[in-house]
Amino acid sequence: MNLRAKKPGDSLESMELPPVSRLDLIKYAGASGDFNPIHTIDEAAEKAGLPGIIAHGMWTMGNLGKLFTPYVGEGFIEKFSVRFAGMVFLDDRLTLSATLKEAQGARQTYEAVVANQDGGKVIKGEIVFKMYGE
């Protein structure tokens, strides 16, 4: 299965993530260097007026990118733009999805979304995938 064969309106296989855990966010803090405690420590989140710790937006964005990883042999992500439209809390069950909007020459533009268990969009994004060799 390759991306080149996709037509506007086609989607990539969506992916449901395991419920967000504190360990996910601790690992991301360590790997990214973003140690803002609102992502890992309850008291810090509460002090900031949040009902609980929230995921790093960049953790969620990083996850979204993996929809395209199986296609690395065909090309690469040329543009990856997102708006962080909602907060992600512990135990949220997120679904990653991407639908082809437009294909032009070597470039395909996908609408990419991360939604929570209530259907709320926490990321609204766009990914331009550029094919090699064109």
Next chain:
Amino acid sequence: MFEELIGKRSNPVQNTIERGAVRKFAEAIGDPHPVFTDPAFAAEKGFKANIAPPTFPVTFDYGIIEGLDLPKAGLIHGEQNFEYQRPLYVGEALHCYREIEKYQERKGKLGQMGFLFIKSTAEDKNGEIVMTATQTIILSETVRKGMKG
């Protein structure tokens, strides 16, 4: 308060993309694909080295913009984008810097809000720009007022 910083650029910092850092990052975003982690796989697929995940540049040091003193708490990451000329490779050294691209204020849910756009750039050893990223940071009215004091 940020207007005078527009166009100000940090001094470039050299960042080398380390294999272990890429592997840990790929694991942390739940994407430990061999294209990021396994040299044999990369070679077999015709890559000159393993590549880094597209959001990996968040780990780079882009240097300090003199005069930019953001509060530690209360910032909201509103938007983020990355643009690539090509994937980034494990082992390569990049010169990275950032600048304040623009600053706007407008009324919103959190009062008179500030929107700070920071553009980050990575150049390869030939001086070619290979990646740019723009981050939009939102400052609520409360956070903005806290800074003035």
